[in-house]
Amino acid sequence: QKEVEQDPGPLSVPEGAIVSLNCTYSNSAFQYFMWYRQYSRKGPELLMYTYSSGNKEDGRFTAQVDKSSKYISLFIRDSQPSDSATYLCAMSESGAGSYQLTFGKGTKLSVIP
Amino acid sequence: DADVTQTPRNRITKTGKRIMLECSQTKGHDRMYWYRQDPGLGLRLIYYSFDVKDINKGEISDGYSVSRQAQAKFSLSLESAIPNQTALYFCATSEGGSGQETQYFGPGTRLLVL
Numbered sequence: 557q558k559e560v561e562q563d564p565g566p567l568s569v570p571e572g573a574i575v576s577l578n579c580t581y582s583n584s585a586f587q588y589f590m591w592y593r594q595y596s597r598k599g600p601e602l603l604m605y606t607y608s609s610g611n612k613e614d615g616r617f618t619a620q621v622d623k624s625s626k627y628i629s630l631f632i633r634d635s636q637p638s639d640s641a642t643y644l645c646a647m648s649e650s651g652a653g654s655y656q657l658t659f660g661k662g663t664k665l666s667v668i669p
Numbered sequence: 670d671a672d673v674t675q676t677p678r679n680r681i682t683k684t685g686k687r688i689m690l691e692c693s694q695t696k697g698h699d700r701m702y703w704y705r706q707d708p709g710l711g712l713r714l715i716y717y718s719f720d721v722k723d724i725n726k727g728e729i730s731d732g733y734s735v736s737r738q739a740q741a742k743f744s745l746s747l748e749s750a751i752p753n754q755t756a757l758y759f760c761a762t763s764e765g766g767s768g769q770e771t772q773y774f775g776p777g778t779r780l781l782v783l
Contacts, residue, residue, distance in 0.1 A: 588769045598777070602773075648770070650768075655700060655763060656714070657714075
């Protein structure tokens with residue numbers, strides 16, 4: 557079993573829809589949970605991060621972490637065509653291991669106008 | 670101007686050739702990384718460096734070498750390229766510390782080994 561599992565999609569939704577992206581993981585030592593967004597022919601860029609369990613909201617984006625289930629989610633409300641990208645979850649341990657990111661394979665999202 | 674730049678952006682080479690991919694950053698970060706991205710496999714760490722005198726192997730270092738010429742420059746070499754090294758290569762930087770580390774990625778180099 558891979559350390560981080562992420563459904564690669566592709567996921568296609570109409571503009572305005574609520575999008576749910578998810579990852580599961582097996583390493584209980586992970587403490588930092590991140591979502592990176594990668595546009596076509598670009599490098600990934602950090603969208604949001606959460607420390608340990610809980611929710612974090614930033615505009616139309618909400619990140620949720622459930623450490624008991626080893627499950628993280630990213631919700632996008634009122635999705636826009638500009639949200640079309642590949643979304644990568646990433647995780648790391650705390651302390652000296654915080655530099656080492658373990659990535660999911662990415663979910664490709666298309667928001668159709 | 671981009672904070673993390675990579676050259677070349679695209680490269681086609683033949684099996685057995687030696688090639689070098691270069692990365693430069695203006696973010697002033699000490700930590701630099703090289704990743705490769707393959708369809709269905711995600712991003713995997715090749716090498717990383719915490720400062721000019723520090724080089725460490727990542728998950729998939731076989732067939733690769735690196736050089737940290739300065740704080741701002743980190744090069745990746747393929748000594749004798751093979752077709753399964755065809756991939757998208759990313760350089761990244763981070764500030765360091767024990768908390769959450771945001772990694773800043775360059776635009777990538779698309780490499781094709783024939």
